Amino acid sequence: MPSTGPLALFAILAVLVFSLTNKDLADTLSPQGCRMSYMSPSYVLQDSFNTSWSTLAQRYSLWLYREVGWDAQDPNGLPVLFIPGNAGSSHQVRSIASSASRQYYSSPGQVSSEFLSTGVTALDFYAVEFNEDLSAFHGTTLQSQIEYTTKAVDFILSRYPPQTSLVILGHSMGGIVGTALLPSERVSAILTMSTPHDLPPARFDSRIDDIYAKIRHTLVNDTTPILSLCGGSTDTMIPSESCVQPLQGDGIYRKTIFTSALEGAWTGVGHREMVWCHQVRWRVARALLEMSPQKSMAARKAVLGTWFRDGHEPPPGILGQPNDSSSFELSDRSSYDIIPSGLQLVRKPTGSRVYLLPIPSTTGGSPIKLGVLVGRGTIASIPPQSQHPLNVNIYVCSSSEAGNDFPHCEYLEPSTLKLVPQPISGEPFPRPRVDTDPSSGGVDESDGVVLYETEIMPSRGQWVGVKVQNGKGEGWVVAGFNHKEAITNLIPTTSLLFRNIHTEVEAKGSLRLDVWFPRLLSNALIVYRLTPQFSSTENCAESHLAPLLIHTSNSVESHYYPLTTSGDRHILLHTHIPAPYHSRLIGEAQGLHLIIISSGISSCISQLQGLEISIDWPASLGRWASRYLITTISWTAGISAMLLFLGLGMYDRGAPMPSIAQSTQYYGRILLRFMLPASLLASFLPWPTGFYLGLGGSGLFAPLAPLILLIASGLVIVSWWNLVVLIWMLRPLRRVFVVRKHEGLGVGRSTIASMCIILMMVFLFVPWQVAYLGCWVYQLLTCAGSEPSVATPRPAFVEAYPLLASSGQEDTTGDVSRPGVDERVRTRALNQQDNYRLNCHILLFMTCLVPLAAPVLAVWVRTLITAGLTTPFDGDHFFIGVAPFLVLVDFASWTSAPIFVRRSFEDHISTRWALASVAVVSFLVGGTRPHMIFEAGKISVGILVGVRIGRRYWGGTPWTAS
């Protein structure tokens, strides 16, 4: 079993490995190809939105964006409100606002012909400025932002005709502020970007949980359309699984779009880049323009459905309908060609023509799959924004009943109609941005190939009619029936642990090939490495669609990868759902489902021979790191509480208080031996979402529990080493701060007075977290100031150390070293040593709690700088919470009597079990509710102080044991 040294080294090493693997993860998993956006910004302060509207107006401000040279000086359209996120700025509105102006006006003052007589008006972009407040860490700050924004909506709408409503645009935590405004008839739709909808990113404040719970409750019945745009693994600030909207009620528009699948973007987008990435911002601006004047919910949903599509659903309404007649008769023999079945390619079509493909008969009349690809053109109205004239519509045709020879054609509805990217062979995909070239990076608005798929019963007709119109001698059309069976490989995940597997693939002559690994686990914690294998490594020439791999892992997430013959060919397959701590409501897909699309006739696809698949360990480890960081921090707090619990248990039995070295050694040697297997077994239990590892009993990841336990244990030891160094450095200063020890006199008047002042300050304006940090420093000084060791003989440590008590019942019969008796026997020096060691345990425990309080501290300091002391910090002034710590560290600093004296009733249930509950809380809910550990810590210290120090603090007589 690992002892303390190796354990600590292991933890340091693990932290190093995990941070290294996590560092470049965004670039390797999902590179970004975004164009830069340019604008001429100006911001007009809305100073009539002052304190007569909201008292928060002193702290925050409201701005109106105006594109210089394009927008009129005054508001002249419909309002949109932008809400920035954690540490965000109102200026982040500029890319989207600028794009809206430049799309609406074709030149300054000239409305674009597209929008003339459509009812679309210009947009007035307002943005709230929160002075880069850290809203993700602090519920009260978030609540202030919500209150201010509510008033801002009232103010903005007061300047527009009655019945006007506005669209909310929220970035990151701003999206939470936006959804918290609901229910409201003043908000017509909400568009969020990189917003953590499902789980707050920092979970150190219970009030953030409350806000989330309230939003969740509201959204059950609220019908306001909400669209969530997520950047995928490129977003390193929030794990994108939190960005997925949890609820999708009937008929309520709650869509989540990953930019990796967003048509016309097909790139991962980083957290901050989301607001300026050109491929995203112009769509957002366009959707806002078209959505704002819409009065009905259905029309607003249709606009969102038009501009934000990821191909997971059939196109909405008009987009999927032929933009031509829905049926026609081919009465002129010269207007159509009957072409043989199989894949057919029309290159550079000119004019208009109908191509009839005979529908092959199938065994038993089962449906047959049809696929059509169109390059540089549209099918029906997909894509909605295209500069290509070529238009294709698909029909099913049969000889008309009238008996004449003229085929009669009916519109054939698609099952899939979407735009897929067309990577340039030999280039990375998406194309990275080159700093010197403003128009580089990712795809262009007119890029992409339209993919049409449907299943057709052979009985429906004789031919499929592909109606090509408006050919101007460019573009191409490929159509054909797909006879290929899906390739299924039943390899289980466990066999991938040790080796790679190879699947043969033959996709020539087919538009689409499905490859399915039904037994491979699909989870955010696992990344697969897939390498296509080609017969030749030459760069193959490709004029149409080169082989493209589509990985659809669930109902909201798809990724596209080119299968290239040259260069670095491996692909990292990853997903965000299911993920730890997230509910699995949304289409949990089993297995790994891959689709290879190509124009089927190129040389590239005929060279494809197989796929090799393995687990990519570095990327997987990197993903574990970001998902279990909070859990690990929480577990260290639990382990430090256990050390204090163990030490007290030993002390209660009359043995001397063990030193930290002894406690950790005992923990590492004996206790871990039980805890490691127990933690492993516990992972198999069907925990509810949010508990323990958040995996609900998935066996494959069970080893994560002992791993995290080992790392957390090591980190506690490392923390102690750091404290030893700190104590050692502070020791020379001890003359300055050391408090004279005394016994039984009780606390001095001056101390009572200063404590009252501290509690008053906490009550009035300092958050308790500051007082807690003060307590921690005080305890550190106490440890540095006291004498660590004495030369008194004492009982051997190991023999006296009892086996871990398995219940609160302790054997008291004949135990001569019970505290009450002991106290009289023990020398003062032994007391001093016990106190020192107990103080060290308390210090370590308090240290491991510091990370849970630190975020709010940071917010407070930050708010102090930007808004001054006047800012209310409601809810953090509950001074009773910190009072036990104050009493404890103060008492510990001056008493020479034992700090803790066990009471007689503790024979039945010892109060130290309160500490065990801290450990239990941290292990069970540390991953999602770390703030509960602090609550449990406060309560348990409160109990210990109340019972074991109690009135001795005021100089009351010590209790004698029964």
Ligand SMILES: *[C@@H]1O[C@H](CO)[C@@H](O)[C@H](O)[C@H]1NC(C)=O
């Ligand atoms: C707020 O602004 C309005 C309009 O500009 C003004 O009439 C009012 O006096 C202002 N209130 C305060 C408290 O400054």
Ligand SMILES: *[C@@H]1O[C@H](CO)[C@@H](O)[C@H](O)[C@H]1NC(C)=O
């Ligand atoms: C939502 O509506 C249903 C049916 O109308 C009702 O039973 C339920 O209580 C509502 N829930 C909330 C949170 O308002």
Ligand SMILES: *[C@@H]1O[C@H](CO)[C@@H](O)[C@H](O)[C@H]1NC(C)=O
């Ligand atoms: C259909 O769309 C194409 C290309 O967008 C266009 O050229 C054509 O005129 C449209 N046809 C009709 C009937 O609107």
